[in-house]
Amino acid sequence: xxxxxxxxxxxxxxxxxxxxxxxxxxxxxxxxxxxxxxxxxxxxxxxxxxxxxxxxxxxxxxxxxxxxxxxxxxxxxxxxxxxxxxxxxxxxxxxxxxxxxxxxxxxxxxxxxxxxxxxxxxxxxxxxxxxxxxxxxxxxxxxxxxxxxxxxxxxxxxxx
Numbered sequence: 366x367x368x369x370x371x372x373x374x375x376x377x378x379x380x381x382x383x384x385x386x387x388x389x390x391x392x393x394x395x396x397x398x399x400x401x402x403x404x405x406x407x408x409x410x411x412x413x414x415x416x417x418x419x420x421x422x423x424x425x426x427x428x429x430x431x432x433x434x435x436x437x438x439x440x441x442x443x444x445x446x447x448x449x450x451x452x453x454x455x456x457x458x459x460x461x462x463x464x465x466x467x468x469x470x471x472x473x474x475x476x477x478x479x480x481x482x483x484x485x486x487x488x489x490x491x492x493x494x495x496x497x498x499x500x501x502x503x504x505x506x507x508x509x510x511x512x513x514x515x516x517x518x519x520x521x522x523x524x525x
Contacts, residue, residue: 366417366418366503366504366505367415367416367417367503368400368413368414368415368416368417369401369415370400370401371399371400371401371506371511372399372503372504372505372506373397373398373399373400373503373504373505373506374397374398374500374502374503375395375396375397375500375501375502375503376390376395376396376413376498376500376501377389377390377391377395377396377498378390378396378497378498379496379497380494380495380496381494381497382492382493382494382495383493387489387494395501397516398410399506399510399511399514399515399516400413400414402515403514404514404515404516406426406430406431407430408424408426408431409424409426409496409498412424412496412498413498413500416500416503417500418500418501418502418503419500420499420500421497421498421499421500422496422497422498422500423496423497423498424495424496424498425494425495425496426493426494426495426496427493428490428491428492428493431489431492431493431494432487432489432490432491432492432494433486433487433490433491434490434491435486435490435491436485436486436490439484439485439486440474440482440483440484440485441471441482441483441485442480442481442483443462443471443481443483444479444480444481445476445477445479445480445481447462448460448461448462448481449461449462449463454473454476454481455473455476456473456474456475457472457473458473459471459472459473459488460481460483469485469487470487470488471483471484471485472484472486472488
């Protein structure tokens with residue numbers, strides 16, 4: 366089966382920048398996504414289209430295709446109570462915050478007693494990212510998965 370919109374794709378990947386590995390799925394379970402529902406960077410989804418289980422794909426994305434260019438004015442002071450991810454915060458750490466645009470990863474620049482100055486750029490902004498992908502399997506999405514816009518079950522969203 367070839368990957369197309371509404372395919373569920375299970376794959377392993379290595380993400381790197383300038384030949385330095387940033388992230389890999391090989392030490393755990395493969396990632397599983399529903400293609401065509403904004404569950405992955407668009408450039409990666411496009412590179413997967415028309416491929417099949419067992420195929421290997423390599424794709425490189427410019428900053429604009431990945432997480433954007435670094436915006437020099439993207440700094441904001443946020444109350445510490447809104448940060449998620451740790452109990453004690455130090456400059457250089459990344460945190461998750463809920464914003465009007467949804468969840469966002471931020472990098473802490475200065476930590477005060479009650480507030481934190483955050484770099485609102487995504488931690489991978491400004492980077493050209495390369496992906497080495499090994500497709501494990503491809504299947505049609507269920508009607509439930511299509512209705513929710515994401516994968517259910519193994520590697521996807523689990524409902525207990």
